[in-house]
Amino acid sequence: MGGPSLRQAHAHHAIHEGALSGAIAKTEELEELIRTNDPEAARLAADQLLGYWVTRVLSHADAEEEGFYEEMAGNDDERRLDVLRLTRDHDLMRMLAADIASALPSEGPTPEIMRKFQALIELNALHSREEERLLFGERPE
Structure with a gap:
């Protein structure tokens, strides 16, 4: 059933915003590691970013x-x-x-994987906006 925060518009919105802002920040950190040509750190950051999506965003789903x-x-x-x-x-x-998850172990954070991380961000942002509108009415401020 989920906790009471799921049923409160403002709390639910805060969950969405926190998860999305964390994903964006972690993705930007990964992009910076790729730009600075630190493959080991980038690989670790990519693993951590995927873990974040699974434990924070998909567990909420x-x-x-x-x-x-x-x-x-x-x-x-x-x-x-x-x-x-x-x-x-x-x-x-x-x-x-x-x-x-299937490509990362062998390929590391390739441009294709980075596009998928960006797609997750966009899909999640659109989904959260629509979920709040459809289930709670107007989006909480």
């Missing part, structure tokens, strides 16, 4: 899917369709993370 979405949708068919779309966003994020 899991918590939302463990009852919160169903609770928010209730018997409203339109909301159920919204929840289905939001769950698809989570699935896309999981696919990107899995692609990164």
Whole structure:
């Protein structure tokens, strides 16, 4: 079912903002390590960034899917369709993370992997905005 923060618009928004800002900061750190040509540090940072996505962002997605979405949708068919779309966003994020996880051990943080990290950021930002709009109404300030 997830904790009470999932059900409070401002708290939920704060979770989204914190996770996204952390992902952006860690991605920028990785990009800087790549620019300074420090492959060992870049490799470690890429592993840590992937771990962040899994433990911070995708675990939040899991918590939302463990009852919160169903609770928010209730018997409203339109909301159920919204929840289905939001769950698809989570699935896309999981696919990107899995692609990164499968390529990273052998290839390190290649340009293709960096595009996937950037795609995760963009997808997550759009998803969070839509989730807040669809499930809570207007976005909290």
